[in-house]
Amino acid sequence: MPYFRIVAAILSAMVTRRFVGVAFVVVGLFTVLVLGFQKYRTNSSSAARQKLAEGAYAMESTSDHLKIDIDSFNLWSGPDQHLRAEIEIPAPGIPARDKTKAHRQTEMLEMNSDFRMRRFRYELENSTVSGDGALDCSVHYGSLECESTFEGSSGKGSIDVSGGYAVQFGAEIALLDDPWFFTTLVAHGSRDTKQQGTMEAVGISFDGQTPETLITGRPTHANLNYAGIDTITVLGHSVKAHRFQVSGGGSRDMPDLTSTVWVSERGLLLAADWGDVRIELSRFLQREQLIPELPVEDDQAVAIRHSEQFQGQQYMRIQRAVWVDGDSPDESVYHTLQRLGLVDIEESDRGTVQGKRFLIVKLTEAGKTATTKWKEGATAWDIPIAQERIAEIRPNQQWQKPAPSAIYIVSYRWEPNEIGNQLKKNLPAKWAISIDTITAKVFLQYARNEWKVIRVERPSEEALKRR
Numbered sequence: 001m002p003y004f005r006i007v008a009a010i011l012s013a014m015v016t017r018r019f020v021g022v023a024f025v026v027v028g029l030f031t032v033l034v035l036g037f038q039k040y041r042t043n044s045s046s047a048a049r050q051k052l053a054e055g056a057y058a059m060e061s062t063s064d065h066l067k068i069d070i071d072s073f074n075l076w077s078g079p080d081q082h083l084r085a086e087i088e089i090p091a092p093g094i095p096a097r098d099k100t101k102a103h104r105q106t107e108m109l110e111m112n113s114d115f116r117m118r119r120f121r122y123e124l125e126n127s128t129v130s131g132d133g134a135l136d137c138s139v140h141y142g143s144l145e146c147e148s149t150f151e152g153s154s155g156k157g158s159i160d161v162s163g164g165y166a167v168q169f170g171a172e173i174a175l176l177d178d179p180w181f182f183t184t185l186v187a188h189g190s191r192d193t194k195q196q197g198t199m200e201a202v203g204i205s206f207d208g209q210t211p212e213t214l215i216t217g218r219p220t221h222a223n224l225n226y227a228g229i230d231t232i233t234v235l236g237h238s239v240k241a242h243r244f245q246v247s248g249g250g251s252r253d254m255p256d257l258t259s260t261v262w263v264s265e266r267g268l269l270l271a272a273d274w275g276d277v278r279i280e281l282s283r284f285l286q287r288e289q290l291i292p293e294l295p296v297e298d299d300q301a302v303a304i305r306h307s308e309q310f311q312g313q314q315y316m317r318i319q320r321a322v323w324v325d326g327d328s329p330d331e332s333v334y335h336t337l338q339r340l341g342l343v344d345i346e347e348s349d350r351g352t353v354q355g356k357r358f359l360i361v362k363l364t365e366a367g368k369t370a371t372t373k374w375k376e377g378a379t380a381w382d383i384p385i386a387q388e389r390i391a392e393i394r395p396n397q398q399w400q401k402p403a404p405s406a407i408y409i410v411s412y413r414w415e416p417n418e419i420g421n422q423l424k425k426n427l428p429a430k431w432a433i434s435i436d437t438i439t440a441k442v443f444l445q446y447a448r449n450e451w452k453v454i455r456v457e458r459p460s461e462e463a464l465k466r467r
Helices: 178-186 299-306 329-339 365-370 418-423 461-465
Strands: 050-061 067-077 083-089 104-111 117-125 133-139 143-150 153-160 196-205 215-234 237-248 259-263 269-274 277-286 313-319 321-325 343-346 356-363 380-399 405-416 438-447 450-457
Touching: 067 178, 067 277, 104 178, 178 237, 178 259, 178 269, 178 277, 215 259, 215 269, 215 277, 237 269, 277 299, 299 380, 299 405, 299 438, 299 450, 313 321, 313 329, 321 329, 329 343, 329 356, 329 418, 356 365, 365 380, 380 418, 405 418
Parallel strands: none
Antiparallel strands: 050 067, 050 277, 067 083, 083 104, 104 117, 117 133, 133 143, 143 153, 196 215, 215 237, 237 259, 259 269, 269 277, 313 380, 321 356, 343 356, 380 405, 405 438, 438 450
């Protein structure tokens, strides 16, 4: 049977009232997930559920400002008001066993309505590290029950505990999800600035060969303090957020947890500053008001966002050989592209003629990646500098016959990408990125159990020029 290790931490909360929690922490490279016990029943209801939201989180380094998406998720609510998050996580560093097939790393979190965790499942598919398998833990009245199945073998164990739990899961190869760790962690916190929680954590491990044997040791501490309400920017909106200061960890069993975490009124993570990284929502569509300051969208609005009609890009075309006016915006653009590492500019023996300079431009490997449909030997290339971004969707008309149909009004604008942000101050008029909000009329129809965009009426080029 394979060696399966869980590292758990028993958190003794010493707040002003009574003992409020026991936590177990299992390490999988920097990740912790939190589980709360409130009238838990082992078997979840399989009845109809309702989709509350979908979105994604991104992480940005404060040193080099490199920003990457770290997960995408769908959030559901069941008839018992329990929450279920289905999370897709990139799997960097874990090679695929079969490169022709899907390679996935996923999580499933079952939570109470306040985001305290009830059950966790981690799955790895098509990996060379440990083969296909899953790690599954659930809360019972007086115990935490865990089972792992990898490469066709299994190991399981039972930890005798009761009360509240905070659990971090990992098998040898796990790269687990930070945003949902912080979401479930601060769900245990009191929103009272006068209360401070100090917790003691003790590491516990067991394996599949001796499932009933626990080995304890290496205590550590974690703290969760409420700091009040801040107003932060989330996806372009000002949002009131509850701020928590987290500290502790920093042992063999737990990473350094020093961080500042912001959550919505309902408890969803909005942002976190952890070490030298910033974690924040990078995409979010809600069917119910999890974040009051953001719009609630119906099926028609979601269909509009998912359609290809508002995913346009604005390009700038650069030439392989070009005359530019000396010290002009055109020349500045090429030199900025060179500074960004996208092009190399070769010296020309033609020099300067009547104030114009002749530039010979060659794409770097990064430049080839940035362009669209790059081809060897091309004399010009298109580089995206902005994309359409929907600002608002609002209903206009709806009717049922001869088929359910609707008209919605969509406001959108051009948003510079990373290259566009670097260039926008020097872009000549022909490539200028408009900051105006544009309004379009969208026609939808309901067929085969879903809404689809049928037609979009946008302002004409002439109308936009007159604005």
